[in-house]
Amino acid sequence: MNERISRDDVAHVARLACLSLTNDELDSFTSQLADILEHAADLDALELEEIEPTAHPLPLANVLRDDEPGAVADREKFLASAPQVENNQFKVPPALGDPA
Amino acid sequence: MNAREIPTAIRNGETTAKEVLETYLEAIHNREEEIHAFNLVLEEEARNEAERIDTLTAEGENLGPLTGIPVAIKDNICTQGVPTTCSSKILDGWRPPYDATIIGRLREAGAVIVGKTNLDEFAMGASTENSAFGPTRNPLDTTRVPGGSSGGSAAAVAAGFAPLAIGSDTGGSIRQPAALCGVVGVKPTYGRVSRYGLVAFASSLDQIGPFAETVADAALLLEVISGHDPLDTTSIPEPPLDLSTALTQGVEGLRIGVIDELSGGAIEGISDDVLECLEDAVQALTSAGAIVERTSVPSTVYGLSAYYVIAPAEASSNLARYDGVRFGPRVDAKTTSEMMVATRTAGFGDEVKRRIMLGTYALSAGYYDAYYGKSQKVRTLIMNDFANAYKKYDLLLSPTAPTTAFPLGDKTEDPLQMYLQDICTISSNLAGHPAMSVPFGKGTDGLPVGIQVLASAMDEHTMFRAGAVLEASNQGKS
Numbered sequence: 001m002n003e004r005i006s007r008d009d010v011a012h013v014a015r016l017a018c019l020s021l022t023n024d025e026l027d028s029f030t031s032q033l034a035d036i037l038e039h040a041a042d043l044d045a046l047e048l049e050e051i052e053p054t055a056h057p058l059p060l061a062n063v064l065r066d067d068e069p070g071a072v073a074d075r076e077k078f079l080a081s082a083p084q085v086e087n088n089q090f091k092v093p094p095a096l097g098d099p100a
Numbered sequence: 101m102n103a104r105e106i107p108t109a110i111r112n113g114e115t116t117a118k119e120v121l122e123t124y125l126e127a128i129h130n131r132e133e134e135i136h137a138f139n140l141v142l143e144e145e146a147r148n149e150a151e152r153i154d155t156l157t158a159e160g161e162n163l164g165p166l167t168g169i170p171v172a173i174k175d176n177i178c179t180q181g182v183p184t185t186c187s188s189k190i191l192d193g194w195r196p197p198y199d200a201t202i203i204g205r206l207r208e209a210g211a212v213i214v215g216k217t218n219l220d221e222f223a224m225g226a227s228t229e230n231s232a233f234g235p236t237r238n239p240l241d242t243t244r245v246p247g248g249s250s251g252g253s254a255a256a257v258a259a260g261f262a263p264l265a266i267g268s269d270t271g272g273s274i275r276q277p278a279a280l281c282g283v284v285g286v287k288p289t290y291g292r293v294s295r296y297g298l299v300a301f302a303s304s305l306d307q308i309g310p311f312a313e314t315v316a317d318a319a320l321l322l323e324v325i326s327g328h329d330p331l332d333t334t335s336i337p338e339p340p341l342d343l344s345t346a347l348t349q350g351v352e353g354l355r356i357g358v359i360d361e362l363s364g365g366a367i368e369g370i371s372d373d374v375l376e377c378l379e380d381a382v383q384a385l386t387s388a389g390a391i392v393e394r395t396s397v398p399s400t401v402y403g404l405s406a407y408y409v410i411a412p413a414e415a416s417s418n419l420a421r422y423d424g425v426r427f428g429p430r431v432d433a434k435t436t437s438e439m440m441v442a443t444r445t446a447g448f449g450d451e452v453k454r455r456i457m458l459g460t461y462a463l464s465a466g467y468y469d470a471y472y473g474k475s476q477k478v479r480t481l482i483m484n485d486f487a488n489a490y491k492k493y494d495l496l497l498s499p500t501a502p503t504t505a506f507p508l509g510d511k512t513e514d515p516l517q518m519y520l521q522d523i524c525t526i527s528s529n530l531a532g533h534p535a536m537s538v539p540f541g542k543g544t545d546g547l548p549v550g551i552q553v554l555a556s557a558m559d560e561h562t563m564f565r566a567g568a569v570l571e572a573s574n575q576g577k578s
Contacts, residue, residue, distance in 0.1 A: 009461065010461075013457045013464065017416060017453075018420075018423070018440045018441045018444050019441065019444055019448070019456065019457070021453075029453070029454060029457060032454060032515050032516075033454065033461070035516050036408055036515065036519070037461075039404070039405055039408070039516055040406075040471065040475075042401075042405050043405050043474050043475065046402065048474060048477040048481075051477040053476030054476055054480040054483060055476060056334075057290045057304065057532025057533075058290060058336070058532060063334075065330045073197070074197065077197035077198075080195075081194060081195065082425070082426050082427060083424060083427075083428070083430035084430070090426055092436045092439065093435055093436050093438075094434070094435055094436065095435065095436040
C-alpha cells in the first residue's frame with residue numbers, strides 16, 4: 001500500500017460520485033485505486049511545463065449545422081423509459097429537506 | 101461463404117437471405133449456451149427482416165452492399181425499441197427511443213441484425229468478465245476469455261454466429277478481442293464513424309468499428325458505417341470510405357516502422373511468442389516489398405498512465421446521467437439524493453464504480469493538475485511523437501495484445517494487470533488515429549496472435565493495404 005490516496009479520500013470521492021461503499025469495499029477500492037495512481041506516477045518524470053494540453057484529437061471548433069427544422073423527438077417515447085412519470089414530467093421523491 | 105459474397109449470391113438466386121440467416125442461427129443454437137456471445141438474440145426480428153429482403157430482392161430491388169448479411173451489434177449501441185443494456189444492471193429493461201446512426205446505415209445497406217452482444221459493463225474491461233450478465237467465453241478455447249470490452253462481438257464472429265459484428269474501441273476494445281479471438285478488428289480514425297447512439301464511455305476516445313473474419317469483409321462493413329453524420333458534432337465531414345483498391349494494392353515501397361517501445365523494448369510483459377509472430381509479420385511485409393525497420397515512438401510508454409486518468413475522468417462525467425430519474429431501474433428511497441445513491445450503488449458493478457471514483461478523484465480540486473492536467477499534456481506528447489514518426493513512415497506496427505487469450509479469472513482480482521492488456525492499443529485512441537488488428541500466427545498455446553497496423557489520421561486506406569498483405573501471408577502459412 002502506498003500514500004497515493006487515503007481511505008478518507010476514497011470515501012469523499014464516493015460521496016461526490018453518489019455511491020455508497022461498505023467498509024470492505026472502501027478497503028479494497030483504496031488499495032486498487034492507490035495501485036493505479038502509483039502506476040500513473042510515471043508521468044511525474046516528464047518535463048511538461050511547455051506542453052499544451054490536448055482535450056480532443058480533432059482540431060474542430062464551433063461545429064454548426066444549418067438551422068433546418070427536422071423531426072422532433074417523441075415525448076411519449078422518452079417518458080416511457082422513466083421509472084416514474086406524472087403530468088408528462090419525470091417524477092422523483094422529495095428533493096428538499098435532504099438529511100445530507 | 102465470406103460476408104462479401106453473400107449479397108451477390110442472394111441477387112443471383114444461389115441462396116436467400118433467409119437461408120443464410122438460418123445457417124448462422126443454427127450455429128447460435130448449437131454453441132451460444134456455452135459461449136454467451138449475446139445478451140439478446142433477435143431471432144424473430146432477424147427472420148422477418150430476411151424475409152422482407154428476399155421479397156424485395158425477388159421484386160428486383162437492389163438493397164445495397166450488405167444485402168442479407170447477418171450482423172451482430174455490441175450492446176452499447178442504441179437500437180430503437182430493442183433493449184440496450186451496456187451489460188449493466190443500471191440499464192436493465194431500457195429500450196432506447198431511437199436508433200444509433202450506424203443502425204440506420206446498416207439497415208439501409210440491407211444488413212440483418214441478429215442480436216446484441218455482451219461486453220464489459222459500459223465497455224470498461226479487457227476480458228468481458230465485467231458483464232452483469234456473466235462472461236463470454238473464447239470460442240477457440242472456452243477456458244479462456246475472448247478479450248474485451250467487445251468480447252461478445254469478437255466471439256460471435258469467431259464462433260460463426262455472424263460473419264460481421266460491430267464493436268466500440270476506447271482503449272483497444274475492438275482490436276484486443278479481435279486478436280484474442282483470431283478475427284480482424286478495426287478502430288477507425290476518431291470521427292470517421294458517427295458516435296450518435298453509442299452509449300458514451302470516454303467521449304474524446306470512443307470510436308465504433310467493424311469485426312470480420314477477413315480484411316476485405318472488415319473493409320466492406322467500415323465503408324457502410326463511415327461518413328459524415330450531422331447528429332454527431334465530432335463527425336468528420338468526409339464521404340464514406342472507399343477501400344476497394346486498398347485490398348489488392350500491396351505494400352511495395354511502403355515504409356513501415358515497428359514501434360520499439362511496444363515490441364520488446366521499453367515496455368515489459370510482451371510475451372516471446374507474440375514477439376516471434378511480430379518478427380514473422382515483419383518478414384512477410386518485407387517480402388511483399390515494404391521497407392520495414394524498428395523505430396522509436398517514445399511517449400507511447402506513457403499512454404497507459406494518461407489513458408487511465410483521462411478515460412475515467414470522462415466516464416465519471418458521462419455516467420453521472422444514471423441517476424434513476426429519466427431511464428433505467430430505480431431503487432426507491434425517501435429523498436431524491438438517497439434514491440440516486442441507492443440506484444447507482446445497486447446498478448453499477450465494481451469496475452464501473454472503480455473508474456467513476458478514479459475519474460472523480462482525478463478531476464477533483466487539488467488533484468486536477470497533478471493527474472488530469474498532466475495526462476492531457478502527455479496526450480499532446482503522444483500526438484507529437486506520432487506526427488514525427490509519420491514523417492518517416494507510412495505505417496507503424498506492433499503487437500495488438502501482450503499475450504494470447506488468458507484464462508477466465510486470471511486478472512479479475514488485479515485491475516492494473518487487466519489494464520496492461522491495453523498497453524499497445526491505447527496510444528491510437530489518445531491520438532485519434534486508426535489502427536487494426538489482423539490475425540498473424542499462433543502462440544505456443546496454439547491460440548491466435550494479432551498484429552496491429554497503425555496509420556496516421558484519415559489514412560485507413562494505407563492501413564488496409566498492409567492488413568490485406570498480412571492476411572494473405574498468414575493464410576499462406578497455415
